[in-house]
């Protein structure tokens with residue numbers, strides 16, 4: 001676990017909903033220009049961790065340090081201003097607005113440099129450029145997902161927090177989105193990605209961790225985690241590795 005992290009440090013993070021603890025003593029670091037995967041069973045606390053980093057949820061205990069600054073008590077707007085953007089699961093587009101207008105919404109706190117950022121998003125997602133004047137509601141599901149991710153990029157993002165980005169996508173579009181994630185990393189963006197597409201996520205990730213019932217129980221490189229017996233037991237049952245990912249959400 002890398003705790004000498006220059007970009008994001010999460011230390012002993014604990015979060016409750018009401019009186020119920022859902023994240024307990026979670027500690028991890030994210031180094032700049034890494035892709036980090038957060039994997040775990042349903043309800044393990046993955047989304048909650050991402051939301052806390054984004055300023056959507058207040059932890060009851062622990063530290064979140066972004067670029068050396070404590071951010072646990074900052075708002076979502078404060079975090080967006082610092083370049084930390086959360087993209088929730090689903091296709092949350094404004095259906096009657098054009099693709100380009102949807103992207104411009106993402107730049108509402110950072111209007112300067114908007115044209116350059118649009119260009120960058122269109123480089124990463126050329127599919128959006130060719131449909132930039134169409135209503136977002138007319139895009140396919142995969143294109144709408146690209147649009148939600150692209151809108152996140154418009155906020156002059158440094159750290160992109162992606163929640164289940166592959167959910168409901170075909171294998172072809174999932175593959176396409178993975179290529180886009182690598183392109184974002186190449187362009188200097190750091191990605192923290194939670195999800196259930198374990199094989200895809202851990203294959204794409206430089207590093208990842210397993211979260212079970214609000215606790216980190218394993219961490220390591222994506223490839224090491226994929227080989228780990230405990231992770232395979234928790235997430236796949238006793239399935240041989242070579243059969244994982246033939247079908248279903250675990251691809």
Ligand SMILES: Nc1ncnc2c1ncn2[C@@H]1O[C@H](COP(=O)(O)OP(=O)(O)OP(=O)(O)O)[C@@H](O)[C@H]1O
Nearest residue numbers: 017022040041042043044045046047048049195196
């Ligand atoms: N707003 C909320 N109020 C109360 N409990 C919540 C709330 N949001 C989530 N929970 C509960 O907190 C726990 C962790 O939820 P979280 O969404 O972080 O899990 P997750 O690992 O992202 O799950 P999934 O993979 O199903 O999205 C779950 O038991 C969930 O039911």
